[in-house]
Amino acid sequence: MSNLFLTNSFAFAEIFGNFISKWYLYLVLILSLAIIFTVFALRKEQPRMKLSKTQTICHVSVFTALCAVVNAFTFFPASYISISLMATVCFVAGFLYGAKNAFVIGFMGDLITAIILPAGPYNPLIGLASGLMGMIPAIILKRTGNIYMKIALSTIITLIICTSGINTFGLWLVYGIGKKTFFAYLIARLPFQILVASGNAFLSAIIIRILIRIVPKNKLNPF
16 A cells, blocks of 8 residues: 555656745635635525435535536637536536536536646646635626526626636746736737636526426426
């Protein structure tokens, strides 16, 4: 067992070896997590699905694994472009399980992928954005209004905050800093990511409409 640990320990050192050099990114992550979970602790949330605690843990675990698998198949045509359906998984998780659980699913899905299939040192900002990608739609979808308008609004806000803001800044720190300015990096990345976000929004709308029809009414909490 000790030989196995020693064999794999180098991977963790490679993945999280930037904890000292990029300490400020981890500090941002820790502070953000503290704020987010303090808010959740003070505010009682009612998820869309009526589930027991055990069922919730099982559902969240399955969605986290699904999120990790989908994230593992993210395609990078270039260092500043990423094509992934992870946003769809996070979006649906937010619709079904609420903001807190959706944040955990997105964040842990990204973290698991970073550990199992590392593509370099772990980037805390990407993990934070992945969690928010589920949390933000969950908050918006609980409001009254047309479902398609709420999906569109969720897509726009996550595109601005998560994709264009946090994700782009995190990728720029790794691939773009010293080569081009952040705004030049953003402009180069944004058109492609708008297309990806639109595709995820379209797929999310289809899945949510199907879920609304097939899930028994007695299993859903009214919003």
